[in-house]
Amino acid sequence: MKEIPYKIYLEESEMPKAWYNLRADMKNKPAPLLDSKTLKPITAEELSKVFCDELVKQELDDTTPYFDIPQEIYDFYKMYRPSPLVRAYCLEERLQTPAKIYYKFEGNNTSGSHKLNSAIAQAYYAKKQGLKGVTTETGAGQWGTALSMACSYFELDCKVYMVKVSYEQKPFRREVMRTYGASVTPSPSMETAVGRKILEAHPGTTGSLGCAISEAVEVATQTEGYRYVLGSVLNQVLLHQTVIGLETKTALDKYDIKPDIIIGCAGGGSNLGGLISPFMGEKIRGEADYRIIGVEPASCPSFTRGTYAYDYCDTGMVCPLQKMYTLGSGFIPASTHSGGLRYHGMSSTLSQLYHDGLMDVVSVHQTEVFEAAQKFAKVEGILPAPESSHAIKVAIDEAMKCKETGEEKTIVFGLTGTGYFDMMAYEKFNDKKMQDYTPSDEELQAALKNLPKF
Numbered sequence: 001m002k003e004i005p006y007k008i009y010l011e012e013s014e015m016p017k018a019w020y021n022l023r024a025d026m027k028n029k030p031a032p033l034l035d036s037k038t039l040k041p042i043t044a045e046e047l048s049k050v051f052c053d054e055l056v057k058q059e060l061d062d063t064t065p066y067f068d069i070p071q072e073i074y075d076f077y078k079m080y081r082p083s084p085l086v087r088a089y090c091l092e093e094r095l096q097t098p099a100k101i102y103y104k105f106e107g108n109n110t111s112g113s114h115k116l117n118s119a120i121a122q123a124y125y126a127k128k129q130g131l132k133g134v135t136t137e138t139g140a141g142q143w144g145t146a147l148s149m150a151c152s153y154f155e156l157d158c159k160v161y162m163v164k165v166s167y168e169q170k171p172f173r174r175e176v177m178r179t180y181g182a183s184v185t186p187s188p189s190m191e192t193a194v195g196r197k198i199l200e201a202h203p204g205t206t207g208s209l210g211c212a213i214s215e216a217v218e219v220a221t222q223t224e225g226y227r228y229v230l231g232s233v234l235n236q237v238l239l240h241q242t243v244i245g246l247e248t249k250t251a252l253d254k255y256d257i258k259p260d261i262i263i264g265c266a267g268g269g270s271n272l273g274g275l276i277s278p279f280m281g282e283k284i285r286g287e288a289d290y291r292i293i294g295v296e297p298a299s300c301p302s303f304t305r306g307t308y309a310y311d312y313c314d315t316g317m318v319c320p321l322q323k324m325y326t327l328g329s330g331f332i333p334a335s336t337h338s339g340g341l342r343y344h345g346m347s348s349t350l351s352q353l354y355h356d357g358l359m360d361v362v363s364v365h366q367t368e369v370f371e372a373a374q375k376f377a378k379v380e381g382i383l384p385a386p387e388s389s390h391a392i393k394v395a396i397d398e399a400m401k402c403k404e405t406g407e408e409k410t411i412v413f414g415l416t417g418t419g420y421f422d423m424m425a426y427e428k429f430n431d432k433k434m435q436d437y438t439p440s441d442e443e444l445q446a447a448l449k450n451l452p453k454f
């Protein structure tokens with residue numbers, strides 16, 4: 001056995017040349033997107049009013065297993081990839097566990113998260129189509145930051161609708177976006193018809209991703225030369241994020257490491273989907289078996305307490321309907337500190353996999369998540385994002401189970417980003433003022449009333 005280094009780095013030449021489309025291998029394909037008016041599967045033509053043409057193709061393609069990564073995107077990737085797969089020797093030592101823990105670290109770029117992997121791809125396709133700019137929403141600000149960087153690289157205009165609570169809590173994120181040339185508007189705003197409607201119905205609302213999406217879509221579809229881009233949930237985003245899983249697999253294979261458990265946090269499902277895709281592909285094809293665990297916040301439990309149904313992707317009900325685990329498009333989660341995990345729905349691909357029993361999901365509370373984050377930060381030297389720390393929490397739990405049973409399991413988890421812009425959250429935690437939220441059954445029932453009926 002080769003000695004395993006602390007960091008398994010790949011050569012540039014070992015980076016994947018193509019993204020892997022897991023849907024091509026899925027026996028039960030994710031349900032198609034439906035037009036919200038006709039309730040028929042949406043056509044490429046209709047979707048291309050909202051999204052760039054190449055991205056529409058990727059979105060609707062359930063059969064092509066690989067999509068080549070265009071050279072321009074590949075060259076950008078090379079600035080911050082391949083990302084390291086780290087053996088958490090120090091954490092293992094501190095936990096006194098026989099488990100072997102690895103994490104794939106995606107926080108090594110200025111935007112501080114994995115979101116840049118898809119942002120640069122989406123900006124590239126917009127540029128190639130000759131568009132002037134793109135609009136989007138951002139929750140915690142990571143996606144908006146990543147997209148601003150990507151747009152400035154390709155000299156595209158970038159309009160960001162930022163969930164109001166984050167806009168106020170995270171002024172520094174906002175300034176990073178503006179430094180890269182983006183315009184940032186707190187959502188809901190008075191700039192759009194849908195924003196005005198939401199504000200009238202819920203004055204004083206701190207917003208949600210669902211509201212911000214509606215505003216961004218409205219502006220994109222009503223402004224010449226603009227399209228809308230989304231940082232999670234969609235098939236195309238999962239596809240771009242498979243660069244994470246493909247690199248992870250290459251790094252593990254280099255040292256003949258076979259993971260037993262693969263863990264990722266789940267907001268809309270893009271990093272989890274990207275990390276697990278190559279492994280899930282092997283599992284579906286019967287070539288290997290893995291335990292795959294998604295981790296979601298107990299305050300926004302789309303998988304574990306949601307309903308598997310067609311729902312609106314946004315509060316304003318302007319987007320196509322998607323079949324997914326959902327809490328209802330009107331669900332506004334408590335303003336917890338993991339802004340990136342506050343979406344009411346989930347990727348349709350992951351929803352189908354979960355429905356088919358191919359993966360597990362656990363929900364965790366934010367205070368225990370921050371305890372895990374601190375434990376990790378103290379020995380591994382990285383200050384993790386609150387979202388990423390959901391995966392840390394469950395990785396530590398699994399490692400502690402190994403300590404009880406003496407099993408030497410190999411655990412791999414996705415460390416999606418850094419937490420330098422989340423110091424208000426860490427402050428709450430350090431001052432012991434952090435609270436946990438669990439929505440009541442009544443609250444969840446009420447939000448499901450708005451599910452489309454047909």
Ligand SMILES: *Cc1c(COP(=O)(O)O)cnc(C)c1O
Nearest residue numbers: 232267268269270271340387417
């Ligand atoms: C956005 C974000 C997430 C969650 O988004 P997914 O699409 O579910 O991956 C997780 N971690 C970080 C750091 C994020 O910025």
